[in-house]
Amino acid sequence: xxxxxxxxxxxxxxxxxxxxxxxxxxxxxxxxxxxxxxxxxxxxxxxxxxxxxxxxxxxxxxxxxxxxxxxx
Amino acid sequence: xxxxxxxxxxxxxxxxxxxxxxxxxxxxxxxxxxxxxxxxxxxxxxxxxxxxxxxxxxxxxxxxxxxxxxxxxxxxxxxxxxxxxxxxxxxxxxxxxxxxxxxxxxxxxxxxxxxxxxxxxxxxxxxxxxxxxxxxxxxxxxxxxxxxxxxxxxxxxxxxxxxxxxxxxxxxxxxxxxxxxxxxxxxxxxxxxxxxxxxxxxxxxxxxxxxxxxxxxxxxxxxxxxxxxxxxxxxxxxxxxxxxxxxxxxxxxxxxxx
Numbered sequence: 001x002x003x004x005x006x007x008x009x010x011x012x013x014x015x016x017x018x019x020x021x022x023x024x025x026x027x028x029x030x031x032x033x034x035x036x037x038x039x040x041x042x043x044x045x046x047x048x049x050x051x052x053x054x055x056x057x058x059x060x061x062x063x064x065x066x067x068x069x070x071x072x
Numbered sequence: 073x074x075x076x077x078x079x080x081x082x083x084x085x086x087x088x089x090x091x092x093x094x095x096x097x098x099x100x101x102x103x104x105x106x107x108x109x110x111x112x113x114x115x116x117x118x119x120x121x122x123x124x125x126x127x128x129x130x131x132x133x134x135x136x137x138x139x140x141x142x143x144x145x146x147x148x149x150x151x152x153x154x155x156x157x158x159x160x161x162x163x164x165x166x167x168x169x170x171x172x173x174x175x176x177x178x179x180x181x182x183x184x185x186x187x188x189x190x191x192x193x194x195x196x197x198x199x200x201x202x203x204x205x206x207x208x209x210x211x212x213x214x215x216x217x218x219x220x221x222x223x224x225x226x227x228x229x230x231x232x233x234x235x236x237x238x239x240x241x242x243x244x245x246x247x248x249x250x251x252x253x254x255x256x257x258x259x260x261x262x263x264x265x266x267x268x269x270x271x272x273x274x275x276x277x278x279x280x281x282x283x284x285x286x287x288x289x290x291x292x293x294x295x296x297x298x299x300x301x302x303x304x305x306x307x308x309x310x311x312x313x314x315x316x317x318x319x320x321x322x323x324x325x326x327x328x329x330x
Contacts, residue, residue: 011124012121012122012124013121014124014125016124031122031124031127032127033122033124033127034131036167037131037133037166037167038122038166039119039162039163039164039165039166040165041158041162046161046162046165048165049165064121064162065121065122065124066119066120066121066122066162066166067119067120067122067131067132067133067166068117068118068119068120068131068132068133068143068145068163068166069117069118069119069120069132070093070094070095070096070097070100070103070117070118070132071093071094071095071116071117071118071146071148072093072094072095072096072116072118072146072148072233072234072280072282072283
């Protein structure tokens with residue numbers, strides 16, 4: 001794969017390089033994160049987890065992937 | 073004997089009046105064990121970024137099963153209504169949680185709640201169908217406003233979060249308890265078991281404890297102490313204490329005295 005086919009996005013505040021045709025679903029699969037334990041925000045909008053395949057990522061997109069941790 | 077003393081929040085009955093936080097523990101194993109010993113069936117949890125660089129990092133859900141224990145997502149660390157709303161909407165998306173704990177802080181040093189931002193958030197969340205348990209100061213007027221805004225439980229502080237100072241304003245807490253039909257749950261400031269008992273003896277419906285258990289020298293023993301403290305305080309409250317009297321009243325009859 002040439003550099004041309006790669007794009008840079010921000011995932012949880014960190015710059016990440018992915019394939020240019022990646023969907024949110026591809027990203028979650030690549031990161032090996034269990035879908036039933038997370039929520040995803042795409043450019044400040046919460047995305048229904050059933051619709052992740054429909055969101056195709058573009059350059060400089062910001063993705064937040066959150067889960068539950070211990071808290072009071 | 074059938075226990076008729078029910079602890080109901082947003083139309084759901086819970087067996088334990090002790091709610092525990094899951095922060096500040098040395099490990100998730102320690103946290104899960106303390107939760108089990110405490111007998112709590114609700115735990116508070118926070119929403120944070122997934123660590124994408126360490127995929128093997130343990131997940132809370134692997135240690136505390138949300139199908140067996142009710143997760144109460146909170147907004148710890150939020151200092152504005154926008155941040156709190158964003159956090160709880162994300163929490164709902166994780167697993168459909170509607171019962172949430174709203175906590176909008178106003179000051180980094182005292183961790184006192186921002187009453188205006190809290191009220192604003194309560195109104196919005198209630199309209200969106202959330203069942204909002206609200207952390208607030210021990211202010212009866214604000215507690216009433218939160219109730220009117222749609223809160224499902226009032227959670228006044230006993231003292232600043234994590235301070236362990238115990239109950240500082242018994243009168244206000246009692247007034248809050250007397251003026252509302254909602255459950256009143258003491259949130260923050262409990263330091264030792266007797267504080268939890270005292271909260272329950274005031275008539276409060278429950279207690280939320282995190283630091284006092286997690287940071288105790290022996291969290292497991294403290295978890296058990298808190299469990300019994302809450303049960304004891306509740307029983308004491310329901311039993312109806314004697315009237316306090318300035319002077320003595322002998323326990324033994326004088327009849328037949330020699």
